[in-house]
Amino acid sequence: MTFLFRKTFIAASLSFAAISAAQAQEAVFVAPNSEVGIPTLDPIRANNLGRGTVLIFDRLVSQAADLSYHPWLAESWEEAPDGMAWTFHLKKGVTFHNGKPFDAEVVKAWLEQFKAAENAYMSEAIAEVQVIDDATVKFVMARPEPNLLYNLSSSYMSVIEPESRAALGENFGVTEAYGTGPFKLESFTIGQETVLVRNDDYKWGPPLAKNVGPAKIAKLTLREIAEDSTALLELKTGGVDLLLSVPADLTTEVEKSTNLVVLTRPGEDVYYMPINVTKAPFDDIRVREAAAKAINQEEILASVFDGVGLVADTFLISALPESHVSDSARIHYDPDRANTLLDEAGWQMGENGVRAKDGAPLKVSLWTQSDSIFRRLSEVIQAQLKAVGIEAEITTFDSSMIRDQYKTGNQQLAVRSYNWDNADIVDWFFGADRLGYPNVSMFNDPKAEELRAKAMTGSKNMEERVAHFTTYHDYVLTQFPMAPIYQPVQAVAYNKDRLLMPEEINAPGISTVAIMDMEVKE
Structure with a gap:
């Protein structure tokens, strides 16, 4: 009897420890109020995007804090001297959340869908997409586009899985969303929250992050709270771990709490x-x-x-x-x-x-x-x-x-x-x-x-x-x-007892690069 009780006690203890460890890897962030009420996470259809989009989908190009451009899904690229062609060499071994491979054909199909979209101006200078081989794609330009690398690093040119988007129609980015990013969509409730779970297969993050994957956070909930003072109260009482935007008039209030930290960066x-x-x-x-x-x-x-x-x-x-x-x-x-x-x-x-x-x-x-x-x-x-x-x-x-x-x-x-x-x-x-x-x-x-x-x-x-x-x-x-x-300056506030922030964030904002390097303290 004693032996059975001991086995049961040990099993229960191990189970509790496992649950506690899983919870310790979960984090809750509050989205900026400019993202409250976004109707979709689909970067092709949207005219306003939430932070969830950039965690579900990757881009071909990443941008550093000094606004220079670096590889991501594209390992390298060359521009023709006259600006009338760009050749991109793609990373191999990348897969979408639904198991589909990322390759040059995907880039072509993605840009075909993009041309008829809300943000088509970002790709309209591309006259033709030529597939050279599985890992090489050439953009033949209708005109030179000096801003192309910026566009390709933008959240609005996040790379989607084109077959699922075509099949799902307007439900893509609402009920389901498939990218190659560090997080997968678990649920999206308009005006309330986006729930993401870690993509355990992810290993191709932007080189601007020290951690290229998988993410250290296992589950991330992005809550939408329109009222800044309500969001701050949630942070102070432990309901959330990080505010992605803190107005200047509330930063002093944050700093009064010994366990809260304000991180400021140049504003956008x-x-x-x-x-x-x-x-x-x-x-x-x-x-x-x-x-x-x-x-x-x-x-x-x-x-x-x-x-x-x-x-x-x-x-x-x-x-x-x-x-x-x-x-x-x-x-x-x-x-x-x-x-x-x-x-x-x-x-x-x-x-x-x-x-x-x-x-x-x-x-x-x-x-x-x-x-x-x-x-x-x-x-x-x-x-x-x-x-x-x-x-x-x-x-x-x-x-x-x-x-x-x-x-x-x-x-x-x-x-x-x-x-x-x-x-x-x-x-x-x-x-x-x-x-x-x-x-x-x-x-x-x-x-x-x-x-x-x-x-x-x-x-x-x-x-x-x-x-x-x-x-x-x-x-x-x-x-x-x-x-x-x-x-404004760009300010975030976080609970230092819950989150370990990277010492350096080599990106314009608190987005994929920063979140890949964040850790939840156990």
Whole structure:
């Protein structure tokens, strides 16, 4: 009897130890609020992607922290001297989550699907994909594309398994998703969470990570929490292990906890106020300029973001060379100019501090999203607009729903942000073929379209591309379809008792490279 009890006790202890070890390898992260409500993980179909996508799917090319390009699924590549062909040499022995092999035929089939998609512009310069052998593929170009390596390193050009995508249709990236990445999709619940499990066969991670596979985390849940303060409370109470985005106003709160750490990196975000150029009174460029120059970026940096980060005076992050526009195009706080322009446009200041014209007050809507930092920022902007006689009524939408509201085109002003580190974001948010969303400003300008085409397709090399995009960016700013506000640093917060963070992260953001090198402490 004693022997039997001892055997049972030992077995139960071993079972408990196994369960505890498995749980110790599990982690829960909170996605940035910009990713809340994404409808799909399919990189071909989406116009906004979650962090889960880059963990399910790999790219041909990886990008380092200094923005240089390095191998991934492509071991090496050569560009023809005239830019009219690229040859990529692919890694061998790579397989998708459903067991299908990755090879040159897959690359060809993937790009065929990509051409008819939301993000087709990223591959439209590729006229033909030639399969040289199983591990060699040649892109014959319709024109030179200096930005090709960036595109191939982008999450939107993550390599999917084409047969399963064709079979699943719109369910691909929702109910199932098959890539070659370090994690497999277990479940995806829109607006709530993405659950990933480790791909134990993975051994071809980007060389920028010290660990090329398998990942050290066995199971990763990416939760969507729209409210930053709620996410922080979850971190403090142990409900989650890491926040992938922490607004500047909450970093001090994080640092008060002895077991929490804030990790900051150069930012890739810009907060801005889109201005709908088709809606009165903003169909008058004088009123648009006045609204833009009523925004006091320095005050916002100090009062809303505790002085952490930088003011923004263009639409691009300042690290990009295409942000170096003419001084006259930069948008700065200038209340005297704002008041003069509104006077010239016939909007006279009333005794109540609100301007009026032909008996109608200068009242406009200011759309924002539900998380705390946007609400607080919107209230400051509301006060700054009121200071020059514009009364803005704040309308708040759930963070997961606001993109659908933009598609109606009914917005006048809004407060929003984007995360991107390439100048083609100007094309994305101000291109005339994307009105409503992502072109929240409803901007459709003939001269801008000419400059846009030249920037996107008219460059033989990177030097020309930078010059063309700088000119395009410069002109867009002079038409005031938006007001730049703020450039944050990139900040994550994590529980150091639960997670071991790599000493160095050689990538632009906290993504595949960083997560491959993270460990869960037992």
